[in-house]
Amino acid sequence: MNVRVAAILAIVAAFAEAFAPTAFSPKFNYVGCRSSSLCASSSSGDDAPSFFESIVTNAKTRIGIAKRSSSEGSGFKQVTAEVIAGEYDDASVRAEAESMTKSAPCVMFTWESSPACKRAIKAMELVGANVKIVRLDDPWDEGNPLRAELGKITGKSSVPSVWIGGKYIGGYDAGTDVTSPGMVDLAFSGKLKPMLEEAGALHSQVLEIEESKEDVTVTEVDTSSEVATK
Numbered sequence: 309m310n311v312r313v314a315a316i317l318a319i320v321a322a323f324a325e326a327f328a329p330t331a332f333s334p335k336f337n338y339v340g341c342r343s344s345s346l347c348a349s350s351s352s353g354d355d356a357p358s359f360f361e362s363i364v365t366n367a368k369t370r371i372g373i374a375k376r377s378s379s380e381g382s383g384f385k386q387v388t389a390e391v392i393a394g395e396y397d398d399a400s401v402r403a404e405a406e407s408m409t410k411s412a413p414c415v416m417f418t419w420e421s422s423p424a425c426k427r428a429i430k431a432m433e434l435v436g437a438n439v440k441i442v443r444l445d446d447p448w449d450e451g452n453p454l455r456a457e458l459g460k461i462t463g464k465s466s467v468p469s470v471w472i473g474g475k476y477i478g479g480y481d482a483g484t485d486v487t488s489p490g491m492v493d494l495a496f497s498g499k500l501k502p503m504l505e506e507a508g509a510l511h512s513q514v515l516e517i518e519e520s521k522e523d524v525t526v527t528e529v530d531t532s533s534e535v536a537t538k
Contacts, residue, residue, distance in 0.1 A: 318370030321391050322363050389456045389465040396453040405457045410474040412440035413509035417469040419445045428468045428480040436511045437504050473507030
């Protein structure tokens with residue numbers, strides 16, 4: 309990735325975080341301000357330089373992230389994801405991401421406004437899958453690092469990121485290789501539903517498990533009642 313492009317991207321991210329409530333920074337206390345102290349400095353003539361100094365520092369940090377990511381061989385989209393995420397604890401976020409991918413038979417990382425995510429959710433509903441939705445835009449400051457780490461793990465930072473039985477299968481209509489080509493390819497090749505079934509992610513399977521648990525509970529209660537009566 310061109311260093312100049314990375315630098316421009318980092319500067320844009322820094323200014324976006326400072327002035328606008330976007331994906332770069334969702335938490336604002338006062339028109340474009342990230343914190344009350346920052347807002348105070350931006351409204352005071354004497355302290356104004358410190359506000360812009362923070363933007364410069366932020367931009368330099370993100371330029372460093374872009375250069376590092378690019379030197380590691382990341383593509384433009386992955387570099388962008390890491391620049392937007394900013395600084396975070398790589399190890400803990402990766403552990404959290406890996407844990408989430410295994411937290412249900414079928415897990416989908418999404419953005420609410422993404423057309424591809426909406427199509428993927430609708431397709432899973434048609435198949436009859438029980439899907440755990442993890443929104444990476446709610447809140448952004450937690451979702452952006454997760455997205456960056458998912459990109460490192462899978463080689464694809466775009467959403468949706470779909471996981472079945474703890475295994476990455478791609479996005480909606482694209483993936484990374486023949487083993488994770490995306491939902492559409494898997495559906496057309498007749499592999500999607502069997503994968504969901506094997507993982508226990510279909511609604512009918514979930515209902516059977518719940519009914520089985522209810523039967524066990526009833527039996528235990530009945531048995532204890534008989535013992536108590538005797």
